[in-house]
Amino acid sequence: MITPVRIYCTFLTVLCLQMSALGQSAGTKKAAGPQPDDEFPVGNGQKLAWKDTLLHKRSSSAVIATSGSKGRWASAPFASLPQLLKGNVAGLYVQEPSGEPGTELNMLIRGAAVPYTHRKNMFETQPLVVLDGIPLLSPHPFVYDIQKYSYTRQGGAFEMLNRIDVNDIASITVIKDGSESAIYGPRAVNGVIVVATKQATAKQNYIAVNSWFGWVQRPHVSTMNALTENNFRKPFYEKYGTAADLRKYPAFLRDSTNPAYYGPANWTDLYYRNAAVRGINASISGGYPRANFRLSIGNLRNANPADKAAMDRYTASFSINMMPLKWLTMSTLLNGARLERDRNTYLRDRFAEMRYLPDLVNPLSPNKDNYGRYRSEFDKSYDDNKANALAGFFRLKADVGEAISFTSQLSFDYTEDMRDMFFPGTLLEGNNFASNYVSYNQRIIFDNAAHFSTTWKGDHALRFDAGQSLQLDFYKYDYIYAYKGPNDRIKINQIDNNTQNPKAFPYQLIYKFLDKEKLRLSSLYGRLNYSFKQQVELSLLLRTDGSSNVQASSRWLLTPAVNVKWDAKPVLFKSSRMIDDIALFAGWGRVGRLLSTDRFAQGPQYTVDMSWSNEPVISSYAGISGLMRPYGYGYIGDGISWPYSDQFNAGLNVSLAKGRLTMNVGVYSKTDKNMLLNVPAYSDYGYSGLFANGMRVRNAGVDVSAAYQPLRPGNVIGWTASVAAGYNRNKLMALPGGLREITIGDRHLEVGRAIDQFWVLRNDGIYNSREEVPLHPVSKIPLNYRGIALEKGDPRWRDQNGDFVINDKDKVLTGHYLPVVSGSIGNDFTYGCFNFGFSLYAAFGRSVVNKAMADRFDFINRESSLDMNAVKEITFWMKTGRDGNYPTYNPWSSVVPYRTDQDLFLENGAFVKLRQVTIGYDVTKAGWWKRRKLKGPRNLYVYGNAANLLTFTPYSGGDPELVDFKGYDTGYGLPIPKTYTLGVKLEL
Amino acid sequence: MIIRMKIRRTIILTALLAAGLTTGCNRELDIDSTKTVGDKNFWRSYRDTRAALVGTYGLMRAALTDNGCFWMYGELRMGDFTAVQRPDLDAVIKGKLNAAFPLFEGLTNWRRFYAVVNAANIFLEKVGEVKQNDPKYSDQNMRVDIAQVRFLRAFSYFWLASVWGDVPFVASSHDGAFANKPRTDKQKILAFVESEMLAAAADLPFNYSTNDPQQLGDYYNEPSSRWMGVLARKLSAYAVLAHVAAWRGDYRNAMTYSKFVLDNKERSGMYYEPDTRWISAANGMFQGHKTNQLYGLNFEFDYQEGTFGGHFEEFTLAEPLVRKSLPDIYVTRDSITSIFASPLDTRFSIDTVTGQPKYTDRWFTNFNSEIPIFCKIKVIQKDGSDPSFRLYSSCLIYTRLEEIALLNAEALAVIGNRAEAINSLNIVRDLRKVPRFAEGSGEDLIDAIFQERRKEMIGEGHRWFDLVRYHRIKRNNPAFMKLINNGGIYWPVAAEVLRQNPLLKQNPFWN
Secondary structure, three states: OOOOOOOOOOOOOOHHHHHHHOOOOHHHHHOOOOOOOOOOOOOOOOOOOOOOOEEOOOOOOEEEEOOOOOOHHHHOOOOOHHHHHOOOOOOEEEEOOOOOOOEOOEEEEOOOOOOOOOOHHHHOOOOEEEEOOEEOOOOOHHHHHHOOOOOOOOOOOEOHHHHOOHHHEEEEEEEOOHHHHHHHHHHHOOOEEEEEEOOOOOOOOEEEEEEEEEEEOOOOOOEOOHHHHHHHHHHHHHHHOOHHHHHOOOHHHHOOOOHHHHOOOOOHHHHEOOEEEEEEEEEEEEEEOOEEEEEEEEEEEEEOOEOOOEEEEEEEEEEEEEEEEOOEEEEEEEEEEEEEEEOOOOHHHHHHHHOOOOOOOOOOOOOHHHHHHHHHHHOOOEEEEEEEEEEEEEEEEEEEOOOEEEEEEEEEEEEEEEEEEEEOHHHOOOOOEEEEEEEEEEEEEEEEEEEEEEEEOOOEEEEEEEEEEEEEEEEEEEEEEEEOOOOOOOOOOOEOOOOOOEOOOOHHHEEEEEEEEEEEEEEEEEEEEEEEOOOEEEEEEEEEEEEOOOOHHHOEEEEEEEEEEEEOHHHHOOOOOOEEEEEEEEEEEEEEOOOOOHHHHHOOEEEOOOOEOOEOOOOEEOOEEOOEOOOOOOEOOOOOOOOEEEEEEEEEEEEEOOOOEEEEEEEEEEEEEEEEEEEOOOHHHOOOOEEEEEEEEEEEEEEEEEEEOOOOOOOOEEEEEEEEEEEEEEEEEEOHHHOOEEEEOOEEEEOOOOOOOEEEEOEEEEOOOHHHOOEOOOOOOEOEEOOEEOOOOOEEEOOOOOOOEEOHHHOEEEOOOOOOEEEEEEEEEEEOOEEEEEEEEEEEOOEEEOHHHHHHHOHHHHHHOOOHHHOOOHHHHEOOOOHHHOOOOOOOOOOOOOOOOEHHHEEEOOEEEEEEEEEEEEHHHOHHHHHHOOOOOOEEEEEEEEEEEEEEOOOOOOOOOOOOOOOEOOOOOOOOOOEEEEEEEEEO | OHHHHHHHHHHHHHHHHHHHHHOOOOOOOOOOOOOOEEHHHOOOOHHHHHHHHHHHHHHHHHHHHHHHHHHHHHHHOOOOOEEOOOHHHHHHHOOOOOOOOHHHHHHOOOHHHHHHHHHHHHHHHHHHHHHHHOOOOOHHHHHHHHHHHHHHHHHHHHHHHHHHOOEEOOOOOOOOOOOOOOEEOHHHHHHHHHHHHHHHHHHOOOOOOOOEOOEOOOHHHOOHHHHOOOOOOHHHHHHHHHHHHHHOOOHHHHHHHHHHHHHOHHHHOOOOOOOHHHHHOOOOOOEOOOOOOOEEEOOOHHHOOOEOOOOOHHHHOOOOOOOOOOOOEEOOHHHHHHHOOOOOOOOOOEOOOOOOEOOOOOOEEOOOOOOOEEOOOOOEOOOOOOOOOOOEOEOEEEEOHHHHHHHHHHHHHHOOOHHHHHHHHHHHHHHOOOOOOOOOOOOOHHHHHHHHHHHHHOOOOOHHHHHHHHHHHHOOOHHHHHHHHOOOOOOOOOHHHHHHOOOOOOOHHHO
């Protein structure tokens, strides 16, 4: 498929770093061409007043330079990029649905343009991460198509951004403005995070080691046994239960002499522990001005105090730069990682993987002895999760004189994800289970670009870049699962290579799946930059992208972007002593949005879609494969075209009082247009919906970041207070086909309202008797819920439209599952060779549905049927929330009083967390060290760090951060652990 | 010199760049998806008609299986089963069909039945293209395919009309240009169903791949064993026709159609099943595909079509048959003893001497516990030999000969042909060793026929429709007549469907 003869074009992102590393002059760098981030003073030997602060210049993109080895950034024990960024960049919201090491995290830059109706939607809103010019792969969610339950993605479900070792990062640039990110093309529609790794230092050989160790602390939880649960249920039976109901009283609560349930609730001794964490990274760099290299290797172990969950990471990174000819630069990078996960042991996740539920009458016992027996059976299972990632490039840059240069780059990214598991029959009524999942994704990119720059009369500078790229993506998985192997010793579902017959498991109970997706993206672009006296800068970008996922008739999308920057200081405030620097900027850009699957390019199509609820993978009748229109998936017609995002931004950057106060303010309005939505429609033609373009969502808001240094830099005592906060509101502007509102599952979208709202009934208490239920004034029919007359013990739902029927028309849109405001406050102090810092992470204006509590009250419905709702984890025996907040409804009522689509369980999910406290001591700066005049260590720094210490929240349940994509706190998710580490950094 | 070198480099690089730009990439951007077949690649050969035909059966199976709706609609409502503790099933049984449980969102949604209709419409519109493109696709093959597809479309409409009453009538695929439609009167729908079924019946063979004059040679190159009990046959169509006619109150035609089935059963290799144990055996009547499954939808274990959900076993089985402590639904001991009152009944009867049930592996087991287990259908995995794994592969049998015999008896009784009605009734009574119906015994004939249906067909999805027909005949139960007259025998329409199509109104009974 790849034609190596063909040469494609590139734009480069971090060439400046290489160039500077090669000891080139600043002039050469200027000519280096279209580096989207070269406006930013990063990694370029630039002096940073405080290495941990965010820098902005004439843009609202946030740059974080971690190249400094001290302070909060550099000593955080966070494994992944999203965790590192969390709260620290205005406008970037990072949500951790679980503290489990290595699991997927969600990043949102300036809100979400897609309403979340399925976990898949999360994948459509993640920003692009660019590692040294390589746009990294993000996982494809297509495996959800074969999943019966979508709690977690099939396979290893790794957060692949764990692949980047924080120690290797020189700087991170978060590009939020569409006018800036447009150069990266359609993958950049959700913003871009540009990661530049540390580069070789030409002048001297250099060795750096960072090593830390520590532990995660076992949380304090209050447990309960069956007595508490019994007492909790008693009032319901006393008030509403009949003798027949009492006869059905659950067996595990019935016998108060049973030590398994009524004994001491000490399961936590087996479930929680203090666990060790550690990290080490060593790097060496060296060489000469015309050839140099850097090599870095690292290992990290991340752990959670709960459920023995952990992740190990091994990383290696190698880069080499050469100038074989004076006009030719060759650079190569290889960046690899291996990740391994020890996963949680949730029953839900295990049953979901097995697609089978055992009898659930007796839950796990809260007692250590019984629970320990279960765990020892569980330990006989096998659950191996691995992921590998390798990215790299080979880059040629030719300088043809002062004005013209060419760059050519071949880059690739490859990730694979493997999960092998086996559960013994003792865990599932004698049926063992084996499954194997292998997936790999690869991306190959051919890039070529030409750059031209010139200046005249000293005041005018012009730069022109043009380029072309072809990106080839391939995503594939193989998944096989099997039930009922002959015994628990054979843990592998082996297939005979010759006959293709299974060796051990019965062939009727072996299920195989494979799927692949290809995505190709071809792009052409040209950009013109003009600057006058370096005060006014104007840039114009035009690009066109063709995607293989768009139908041939509308395959190409032309997108422009314009940017203006003005350094106002020399003109307006030349004489002002207060204002050091002030820059204003504005821009507008259009960015295409990639369609997620190759189905859309096919137009009307036939596929396998003959399944029913809870049986998603039926593909044959009478053993013959059937084909039909995609009734369950949704109709895909002709004329599906590119969605795109129009983004406007403006802002300013100020530095006051000799840099004591720096501030960056950015306002934006981005409107995602022509978005494709599966509109529920045409049931009468058999379809669950119809894919149609036309949804329009606007996100608007303000990002503010500021740093204040009350004390003059260079003092013995230094203090920097910083704040980063983003305010975001979204609004649905239009729906396909001129619709005003649609309902997808429990989500309701209404034009003019936000897309992230909950759709709930208003709850006003309880009807204590039938007489309290109002009667229709004419018909004298009592107020009813969808035709069911409300009774004593039913909720008092507000009849919004006064028709004496409570139904969907009485539901209101309220709350937001995404925060309106999120950000952080940091304080960093230095005293001599000590430094101390802490940060608070906060989110406001978000709501959480306490589903865990709703489930607790809805025990009648949940325990009556054998489905996923009836699963009780070991954490069932944990006290969370406040029972007294809720009325005692009749749990047997057919209106399902404890339903989640009412505001009874909707709570304020705002929080403030003390996320990180750091203290460090710079040994090499200390007087006693200096006096020794040791020649060896250039830098020696010891530090301690504590993370996730405190949470302040009005939320009555557990950690308000541990919610799923819909804003539901399901009670799942391992705690985000309190982590304490000590480390040392040594540079030679 | 240096300048010239520079210029040359510039030229070379520019040329390379230009080459890259112009050989652009449109060709690389055309990719055929591996998981779907675009319209341009379909309806090319007989393989496509086979896939589409089988797909339509698959959709019909999905429609009737989703949420166990075949039994929810046909068996549970006001039937003989009681819910153990599931409040949603209890609501179905008590007819509280507007209850707020999640189950009802699925049961009230008719989408899957319309998927069958749409798939059939597309087939009928496109099958001609295959005829043009593929010389191997014979006229006869096409005629039989079309007959089956028309049968399935009519069958799906029959379900729509008998569950929801008036429903939208969609007679073409409207592919890509969908338009919402209002409801059409159920009588018109049923008339359409009957005429379509008759047309289909005319073209359907008695059996497949057995050199039936209407289907010569191996159907789609598969032997008759492959198709036995899998596809709709001529008698399947007549059996459904008998039901359609009876539901319309047209008992004369019901009699004709059912008689055709009974008279021609040998031509399809069918016979009355004398072995009661065999009906309920795990490897018996309900297992796999068999010729005596007059019309059913299969779940072949050996083809990996066994499923955890969607079978009646999912609701009825429990310890000791499978590892599940309690069933979801059961028939109370009192009901069992009152329904199966005859001491000789081979389906279930109490030994008059010991007071113990005579058969513990047929219709019921665990009779002596508070919650007996209904175990007439129990195809656990392939043949029930391993109870540890709740994967079921029983065939969803819509009708079988014994049922048609009783329907024939009912039709004859209603049109006043008592003697032949009694004959037909006694066919089943003889099979199950129940004393023959004797004229003058004081037993009401209609009551006796329906009681026999109740015993023979329990758990096979007929009870509710029987009750409706019974009360339409008897007209002696005011409460039930109110249901019939006010549309309460029909289910409410899902809120989701009503939201999508503003031309639809909720069934007034459920407003």
